[in-house]
Amino acid sequence: MAKLTIVRLGVDVPYEQAWALQRRVHSHRVAGSLGDTALLLEHAPVYTAGKRTAAHERPADDTPVVDVDRGGRVTWHGPGQLVGYPIMRVGDIGAYVHALEDAMIQICADFGVAVRRIEGRSGVWVPGEGGPDRALGAIGIRIAGGVTMHGFALNCANDLRWFNRIVPCGLADAAVTSLSQEAGRRIVVDEVMPYAEKRLAEALEAEPYEMHEEDLLQAVARQR
Numbered sequence: 001m002a003k004l005t006i007v008r009l010g011v012d013v014p015y016e017q018a019w020a021l022q023r024r025v026h027s028h029r030v031a032g033s034l035g036d037t038a039l040l041l042e043h044a045p046v047y048t049a050g051k052r053t054a055a056h057e058r059p060a061d062d063t064p065v066v067d068v069d070r071g072g073r074v075t076w077h078g079p080g081q082l083v084g085y086p087i088m089r090v091g092d093i094g095a096y097v098h099a100l101e102d103a104m105i106q107i108c109a110d111f112g113v114a115v116r117r118i119e120g121r122s123g124v125w126v127p128g129e130g131g132p133d134r135a136l137g138a139i140g141i142r143i144a145g146g147v148t149m150h151g152f153a154l155n156c157a158n159d160l161r162w163f164n165r166i167v168p169c170g171l172a173d174a175a176v177t178s179l180s181q182e183a184g185r186r187i188v189v190d191e192v193m194p195y196a197e198k199r200l201a202e203a204l205e206a207e208p209y210e211m212h213e214e215d216l217l218q219a220v221a222r223q224r
């Protein structure tokens with residue numbers, strides 16, 4: 001079984017800092033000098049826009065948005081949301097996205113929350129049952145040189161009002177929710193993290209191996 005190195009980057013991580021680290025790890029994974037790696041973290045508050053974002057989907061009040069090289073549209077990242085960036089070699093893109101969805105479905109099930117796929121929309125959803133479907137987990141990826149970047153975001157205990165300024169993922173007919181809101185109790189990222197590590201490795205058919213951030217940075221520096 002392949003090994004998946006899992007690195008926790010902590011909380012309030014600036015988006016640009018994590019993106020720069022992704023690019024460094026990605027280049028070494030493409031070259032074969034590092035193995036498959038997943039970065040798990042909580043960002044400082046930030047709006048990011050994928051390559052397909054339309055102008056009307058962005059904040060109307062000129063709130064700054066970071067334009068990135070992933071697929072998908074505009075979204076928000078910040079405290080209370082678990083973000084995962086698997087940087088790994090893949091062959092079948094569809095199967096990879098399916099695996100990320102599987103991981104989030106299983107994480108939610110661990111907390112008694114039922115989510116599912118909705119055809120034509122990536123990520124995981126709580127069916128609306130008379131109202132709009134509610135997105136609980138989103139996916140936005142990039143693959144270059146056969147290796148993934150970016151990944152998934154799972155709403156745990158984040159303030160959902162951040163999404164009111166944008167059209168999340170370009171879906172005007174959908175709503176956004178969180179594990180806490182659906183479970184009826186506060187579920188923070190620290191509580192979710194061990195489940196996320198286990199379920200992500202299972203979905204990717206890999207053996208998880210934890211590495212400290214400092215050790216990853218040293219490994220990247222040695223490959224220069």
